[in-house]
Amino acid sequence: MKTNLFLLLTFFCYNLFGQSTISGKIIDQQGVPIIGANVYLNGTYDGTATTDDGTFSFETTSTGIQTLIASFISFETYSKTAEIGNFKNITIKLKDDVNALDAVTVNAGTFNAGDNAKVTALKPLDIVTTAGALGDFVGALQTLPGTSNVAEDGRLFVRGGGAEETQIFVDGMRVFTPYSPSANNIPVRGRLSPFLFKGIAFSTGGYSAEYGQALSSVLLLNSIDQPQEEKTEISVMTVGLGLGNTQKWKKSSLSLNTSYINLAPYQKLYPDNNEWHKPVESIGGEAVYRYKFNNEGLLKVYGAYSSADFDLTQEDINVADGVRFGLKNENLYINASYQDFMKKDWSIHTGVSFARDRSVIKLNEANITDIENSAHLKLVFKKYFSSRYKLNFGAEYFLTNFKEDYQDSSFANKFKFNNNIFSSFIETDVFFSKKFAAKVGLRGEHSELLQEFTLSPRLSLAYKAGENSQFSLAYGEFFQNPTNQYLKFNSDFKAENTTHYIANYQYSKNKQIFRAEAYYKNYGNLVKYDTLFVLPTSTFNNTGSGFAKGLDIFWRDNKTIKNTEYWMSYSYLDTKRDYQNYLTSATPDFASKHNASLVVKRWIEDWKSQLGLSYNYASGRTYTDPNKGGFLTEQAKSFNSLNVNYAYLISPQKILYLSVSNVLGTKNVNGYQYADQPNMDGVFNRRTITPAADRFFFIGFFWTISDNKNDNQLDQL
Amino acid sequence: MKSVVLIATLIFTLSLTAQTPYEKGMNKAFSLWEQQKNTEAAQLFERIASVEKDNWLPSYYVGLIEIISSFGLKDEALLNTKLTRAKEFLDSASAISKDNPEIMISYALLNTAYIAFDGAKYGMTLSGENVAIYQKAQAIAPNNPRVLLGKTEWDMGTAKFFGKSTAPYCEDIERAIDLFEAEEQAIPYYPYSGIERAKEISNNCKKETSPK
Numbered sequence: 001m002k003t004n005l006f007l008l009l010t011f012f013c014y015n016l017f018g019q020s021t022i023s024g025k026i027i028d029q030q031g032v033p034i035i036g037a038n039v040y041l042n043g044t045y046d047g048t049a050t051t052d053d054g055t056f057s058f059e060t061t062s063t064g065i066q067t068l069i070a071s072f073i074s075f076e077t078y079s080k081t082a083e084i085g086n087f088k089n090i091t092i093k094l095k096d097d098v099n100a101l102d103a104v105t106v107n108a109g110t111f112n113a114g115d116n117a118k119v120t121a122l123k124p125l126d127i128v129t130t131a132g133a134l135g136d137f138v139g140a141l142q143t144l145p146g147t148s149n150v151a152e153d154g155r156l157f158v159r160g161g162g163a164e165e166t167q168i169f170v171d172g173m174r175v176f177t178p179y180s181p182s183a184n185n186i187p188v189r190g191r192l193s194p195f196l197f198k199g200i201a202f203s204t205g206g207y208s209a210e211y212g213q214a215l216s217s218v219l220l221l222n223s224i225d226q227p228q229e230e231k232t233e234i235s236v237m238t239v240g241l242g243l244g245n246t247q248k249w250k251k252s253s254l255s256l257n258t259s260y261i262n263l264a265p266y267q268k269l270y271p272d273n274n275e276w277h278k279p280v281e282s283i284g285g286e287a288v289y290r291y292k293f294n295n296e297g298l299l300k301v302y303g304a305y306s307s308a309d310f311d312l313t314q315e316d317i318n319v320a321d322g323v324r325f326g327l328k329n330e331n332l333y334i335n336a337s338y339q340d341f342m343k344k345d346w347s348i349h350t351g352v353s354f355a356r357d358r359s360v361i362k363l364n365e366a367n368i369t370d371i372e373n374s375a376h377l378k379l380v381f382k383k384y385f386s387s388r389y390k391l392n393f394g395a396e397y398f399l400t401n402f403k404e405d406y407q408d409s410s411f412a413n414k415f416k417f418n419n420n421i422f423s424s425f426i427e428t429d430v431f432f433s434k435k436f437a438a439k440v441g442l443r444g445e446h447s448e449l450l451q452e453f454t455l456s457p458r459l460s461l462a463y464k465a466g467e468n469s470q471f472s473l474a475y476g477e478f479f480q481n482p483t484n485q486y487l488k489f490n491s492d493f494k495a496e497n498t499t500h501y502i503a504n505y506q507y508s509k510n511k512q513i514f515r516a517e518a519y520y521k522n523y524g525n526l527v528k529y530d531t532l533f534v535l536p537t538s539t540f541n542n543t544g545s546g547f548a549k550g551l552d553i554f555w556r557d558n559k560t561i562k563n564t565e566y567w568m569s570y571s572y573l574d575t576k577r578d579y580q581n582y583l584t585s586a587t588p589d590f591a592s593k594h595n596a597s598l599v600v601k602r603w604i605e606d607w608k609s610q611l612g613l614s615y616n617y618a619s620g621r622t623y624t625d626p627n628k629g630g631f632l633t634e635q636a637k638s639f640n641s642l643n644v645n646y647a648y649l650i651s652p653q654k655i656l657y658l659s660v661s662n663v664l665g666t667k668n669v670n671g672y673q674y675a676d677q678p679n680m681d682g683v684f685n686r687r688t689i690t691p692a693a694d695r696f697f698f699i700g701f702f703w704t705i706s707d708n709k710n711d712n713q714l715d716q717l
Numbered sequence: 718m719k720s721v722v723l724i725a726t727l728i729f730t731l732s733l734t735a736q737t738p739y740e741k742g743m744n745k746a747f748s749l750w751e752q753q754k755n756t757e758a759a760q761l762f763e764r765i766a767s768v769e770k771d772n773w774l775p776s777y778y779v780g781l782i783e784i785i786s787s788f789g790l791k792d793e794a795l796l797n798t799k800l801t802r803a804k805e806f807l808d809s810a811s812a813i814s815k816d817n818p819e820i821m822i823s824y825a826l827l828n829t830a831y832i833a834f835d836g837a838k839y840g841m842t843l844s845g846e847n848v849a850i851y852q853k854a855q856a857i858a859p860n861n862p863r864v865l866l867g868k869t870e871w872d873m874g875t876a877k878f879f880g881k882s883t884a885p886y887c888e889d890i891e892r893a894i895d896l897f898e899a900e901e902q903a904i905p906y907y908p909y910s911g912i913e914r915a916k917e918i919s920n921n922c923k924k925e926t927s928p929k
Contacts, residue, residue, distance in 0.1 A: 038760035040767065045738050047764045049757060069767070074798045099801075102794035123838050198842065228845035229852075510791065511835070558837070565837065608880055652879050 023057035024090035026050050026070055029433065034094060037072035042079070060084070074100045076387065096434035098387050103434045104464040108474035108504040108517070109206035111144055111554075112199070121513065121556060121567075127194045130599055131612040132643030132661050134698060137194040141219070142616075143597040145517070145552030145569035146204035149618035149639055150590045151691060152670040154187025155179060158204050159521060160548025160575030160591050161216030161498075164483050168219045169211065170197075171300060171337040173353035174398065176374040180282065180308055181329050181359060183274070185670060186692050191306060191331065193257060196288065198224045204552070205500045205519055206474030209425040209441025209458045210380070213398065215480045215498045215523070225298060226290060227253050231706030235259075238266055238699045252291040259284050272693040275313040275322065282308035297340035304333045311362070317675050317687040319364075326362035331355070345384040349394075352377050366408035372484070373401045393426040402484050413536065415488040419481060420448040427458070435464040447481055449491050454479040468509040474502040482527045490540045494525045511558040521548040526579035546577030546585070566600040586632035587622045589671060592639070594619040612645040623672050626684045640666045653704045661696040668694075739769060743906050746778070755786045766809070773814035774906050780806035781823055781908075787830050796834055803827055818858040819908055822867045825850040829871075847871060862896035863911045865889060870918065887922035890915055 022041070026034045033054025040047020046060040047069075060066075066084050071077040075094040080087075096103065111121040126140050133139025138156055141147065148157040155163035168175040170192065179188040199222040211218045227246045235242035240261035247254050264279040284306030291299045311326035337351030353376045361368040380394030400419040406412065427441030441458040458476040465471055479495040486493065499522045507514040526544025531537070556567035573593055578585040587593075596617045603610050618639040622632040645659035662668070670689045678684050736744070742765045750758035759782040766775035783803035790796045804827060811820045825847045831839040832847075851868035858864050869889040876883050897912040 036756055038763055040764045042767050045742050045764060045768060047760075049760055071763070073802060074795075097798070100794060100798050228849050510793070558835075649879060651881075652875065 019059045019061055020063070020084055021057060021059055022046070022068065022084070022087040022090075023055070024087070024092060025053075025055045026072075026092045026094060027054055028075070028094055029096065034072055034075070037070055037075075037094070039068070039070045039092075041084075042067040042069050070094060074102075098431040098434050098437070100434070102467070103431070104437050104462045104470055106429070106437050106439045106460045106462045106472065107506070108460050108462070108472035108502045109500070109519075110201055110203040111141075112201050121515075121554065122200070126599075126601075127197070127200065129601060129610065129612055129645070129647070131614040131645040131659065132616070132641065133614075134189075134659060134661065134696075135194060137190045137192055137197070137200075137221070138219075141200075141202050143567070143569060143599050143614060144202065144204075145515075145554050145571040145595075146217075147571070147595065148573065148590060148592055149595055149616055151639060151641070151668060152185045152187060152689070153590070154182070154189060156217065156219065157590050158217035159519060159550065159552075160546075160573055160577075160588075161521075162588070162590065165214060165216035165480065166219060167211070167214035167217075168221065170221045170302065170335050170353075171223055171351060172210070172220075172349060172378060172380070173335050173337055173351045174213075174374075174376040175333065175335075175353070176355035176372070176376075176400075177331055177333070177357045180306065180331075181327055182280075183310065183312055183325050183327070184314060185689060186274075191284075191304065191333070192221070193286065196223050196286075196302075197221045204517075205521070206458070206460060206476050206502045208439065209427045209443040209456065210392070210394070212423055212425075212443055212445055212456065212478070213421065213480050215478050215496060216521075223288065223300060223302065225300075226292070227255055229706055231704055233257075234703045234705070236701045238697065239263055251293075252289065254290075255288045257286050270693060270695075270697070273315070273690065274692055276311070277313065277324075278309065278311035278326070280308065280310040282306060293340070295340065297338065299338045300336070302333075302335040304331075306331050315687065317673050317685060324362065324364055328360045330358045332357075347382045347384070349380045349382070350378060366406065368407075369403075369405040371403045373399075375399045388431040390429040391426070392428075393424070395422070395424040397422050400484075402488060404488055415536070417449060417487050417491060419487055421481065422446045422448075437462050445479060445495075447495060449487065450481060450493055450495060452494055454495055454497070469505070469507045472502075472504040472506070474500065474504075476500050485534050486527050486529075486540060489534065489536050489538065493527065493540070494542045496523070496525050496527065496542075496544075498523050512560075513554065513556045515552075515554040517552045519548075519550060519552075523547060523577065523579075526577065528579055529581055531581065544577065544579030544582075546575065546579060548573065548575035548591075550574055563605065564600065564602045566598065568599075569595075569597050571595040583631045589622050589632060592618040592621050608649040610647045612647075614643045616641045616643075620669075621671065624674075625672075625686075626674050626678075636669050636671060639668050640664075641668065642666075653706075655702045657698075657700045657702065659698040662691075662694055665694045739765065739772075740905070743775075746775075747906075750778075750782065755782050758782055763806075766806070771813060773810040773817065773820065776806045776810040776813070777820055777823065777908070780804070780810065780827075784823065784827050784830055788833060790834070793834065796830070800827055800830055816857055818854040818861050818864050821850055821854045821857075822864055825854075825867060825871070844875075860896055862893045862900060862915070863908070865893040865896060866911055866915050866918075869893065873918075884922070887919065890919050890922060894919060 026037045028034055035050060035052055035054060037050045038047065039050065039056045041060055041062055044060060044062050046058055046062065048056050048058040050056045063084055065081060067079055067081040068087050069077065069079050070092045072094060074097050076097050078092055078094055121144065122140060127137055130140040130143060141156060142149065146159050150157050153163060156166045157163055158166055168178045178190055178192065180191050182188045201220040203218050207218050227248060230248050231246050233244040240259060242259040244257040261280065261282045267276055267279045286304035289301045308329045313322040313324045316323045333355045335353040339349045341347045355374045357372045359370045376396065376398050378394065378396040380392060382390065382392040384390050398421040403416040405414050423443060423445040425441060425443040427439065429439050431437045439460040443456045444453065446453045456477040456479060460472065460474040462470055462472040477497065477499055479497045481495050482493050500519065502517060502519045504517040523546040525542045526546060527540060527542060528544045529538040529540050550571060550573040553570045558565040573591055575591050576585045576587055597614065599614045601610060601612045620635040620638050623634050623636055624632050625634045641662045642664050643661045644663050648656045650656055668691055670691060673687045673689055675685045742761060746758050746761040746765065749761060759779050762775045762778045766779065769775055780803040783799045787796050787799040807820055807823055811817060814820065828843040828847050832843050851871060854864045855868060869886050873883045873886045893915045894912065897915060900909060902909045
């Protein structure tokens with residue numbers, strides 16, 4: 001009875017004020033009706049959902065100026081403010097939400113790892129759980145297509161480019177000396193701990209105008225914003241010890257990590273083919289401090305110091321007693337960045353990084369001291385006009401000061417140079433629709449040392465052809481100053497350059513990704529010199545050139561086999577260069593024509609274990625055989641390596657980790673060294689350069705102590 | 718972790734007394750939700766939220782419906798779209814009501830939806846976040862039965878994953894039931910639900926105290 005009375009009353013009220021009808025139709029950009037969209041007057045209870053033909057109609061007692069809202073999942077919300085009489089038979093066209101996961105992404109050339117990436121080639125955990133990667137942040141990347149396996153070097157060789165053509169950035173700031181030094185024929189390791197990062201973008205070409213001074217590739221690492229909790233971590237390994245601690249406060253946090261590595265016990269047990277006078281011993285520490293300001297601003301300061309020391313004698317065909325090589329290296333790296341959001345959808349990102357690297361090298365009788373001080377300053381502004389149009393621009397300054405002091409019994413000299421580069425860039429991201437997007441950028445660089453200004457245009461396009469597939473194209477010009485080994489003797493150079501052309505096809509559906517990318521790179525202004533080694537007396541010029549072309553294929557499947565993930569990559573590379581002291585245009589000895597990798601990971605529930613396996617193949621690399629004449633015309637045997645790892649979760653906080661590289665003990669060949677002079681039969685003798693050891697074992701125990709009993713160091717392995 | 722599935726059922730009574738438009742709207746939304754008309758219910762909550770600018774409940778329910786209905790989805794694009802939308806509404810709910818334990822544990826549920834979809838991709842970062850959320854929520858509301866239930870279920874899932882006994886957690890479930898029973902249900906439309914879920918787990922506890 002009460003309800004009836006109420007209804008009667010409301011009816012009466014409605015009649016008193018008068019009602020108007022809001023009606024119309026909601027369609028998408030193709031004109032297809034949207035069913036079930038939510039339409040209402042903002043701030044009122046009046047509204048409805050669209051019917052099967054996209055139409056809607058509802059009554060309201062509101063009058064005057066009102067705001068009509070139409071919203072539907074995976075479309076941008078529509079709103080219009082007008083006099084209520086205008087909302088009759090209105091047609092509303094909803095725009096696709098270009099931020100949706102199924103929208104096109106501009107990604108030619110780039111592999112993303114991390115939670116936020118729309119299509120992830122690698123997951124954060126893969127960086128550290130790939131067999132054979134041995135906790136090195138570049139290890140897992142070497143199983144992606146576009147990279148060449150150069151087992152004795154350890155750095156990233158991308159698409160026919162040398163290792164120095166790849167630059168690494170942390171939070172947008174350059175890392176000047178990303179690798180710990182090592183002796184000849186022993187792979188280097190990355191200095192940065194992999195667990196510092198939440199996201200990685202690895203670009204094998206055609207990258208953004210924000211980055212420069214890299215001919216082939218950039219690796220962008222984003223550090224975590226806030227650690228989740230306070231904890232202490234202890235690692236005991238066959239190669240050393242590690243200790244870490246994280247403290248959290250209301251707005252800030254501090255993480256400290258220290259490590260001590262000593263390979264002496266390992267080398268006692270498993271001697272390799274070098275004669276070690278002092279096995280590798282290194283001590284390092286790193287600290288990350290993060291502070292969050294009230295206004296969303298975030299400051300991150302990362303500092304790392306490491307010191308390494310070793311001394312060994314290595315076989316050499318021209319020196320009966322071998323070559324003695326000793327090195328003491330000290331490295332300090334500081335990276336500070338600040339990010340903030342401002343009014344009117346502007347944001348600012350600024351930072352500074354500084355590196356000081358000091359190496360004292362003893363090479364037979366010679367003493368060499370190298371000191372490199374480098375800094376990078378950067379300021380970037382971003383303006384978010386809409387989800388469809390973004391602009392970012394900025395400026396940066398690179399400073400490098402290099403000094404070398406060389407002394408032997410007959411010769412002493414000092415070399416030094418300053419290599420400062422100022423650059424600025426502007427870039428825009430435009431979504432024409434959910435299916436078609438473009439990134440257009442321009443970068444200018446001025447080198448004080450070379451007295452040269454360069455301009456690099458960059459362009460990427462992406463088109464979504466079907467529900468699960470897309471095509472992308474990229475073009476770009478890239479410049480890089482010659483490396484320190486040339487600049488210390490000569491500065492009359494131009495910047496080396498490449499042009500990239502990339503075409504990419506990607507299919508991704510339900511935890512499966514297929515990617516194929518074809519590319520062509522054209523190199524110009526490469527440094528040439530006319531002596532056996534780079535010497536102060538060499539004559540230099542900039543007339544070198546080259547090309548690289550190829551096809552990269554990637555397939556990842558996390559779906560077909562339960563509890564198992566695997567990926568496969570294959571790269572075909574055809575490259576020739578005439579640079580350095582090459583006699584003619586030839587395929588460099590770091591480039592192999594075919595590279596393939598298979599990585600498999602299986603979680604075995606009953607054993608609480610993850611079993612990992614990786615297989616790497618690279619076709620033989622080139623070498624010169626003076627007995628046959630010719631230059632880099634011979635091909636060494638192919639490289640094969642099967643690696644396995646096993647992680648056992650003893651309890652949520654204790655992990656036992658075992659890893660064996662090249663478990664089959666395949667005898668790989670890194671190259672050959674020929675005698676300078678022929679023997680009595682007129683034949684040049686040769687020595688086969690093999691890896692220092694065929695296999696490498698690693699056993700570690702990792703223990704995490706925290707309030708949260710579930711956290712562990714699996715992400716560090 | 719995948720075993721964590723939360724079914725929220727809400728009990729409410731339709732009063733026969735005169736209703737404000739807010740009550741009318743909320744009642745209608747809950748009845749739509751009860752009839753499994755998730756989209757319609759979420760849309761109505763969204764419309765109510767546009768009026769009730771100082772009330773966190775309508776936005777909270779839009780988020781909750783999107784989260785619950787995204788469990789079991791196979792399409793990552795749709796999952797991401799729904800959960801992104803859910804997060805927007807939870808964000809606006811927590812802007813109205815800061816440090817609200819009910820909203821906080823919904824963020825944990827949102828993370829769980831991602832983890833349930835692909836543990837290898839989302840587990841590493843989000844499970845730690847969840848632990849932090851439950852710790853913070855428990856510090857704010859030590860006697861909130863839903864916080865205790867959510868945290869205990871999460872811990873049980875983890876224990877199960879590592880092949881550990883879940884028996885030690887049964888005590889907390891019993892404590893949660895006591896807290897549910899003692900809870901004073903004073904605020905209309907407040908998400909008081911959860912006791913059925915707690916009782917269900919408690920029954921399982923009695924059946925098997927250890928996985929072996």
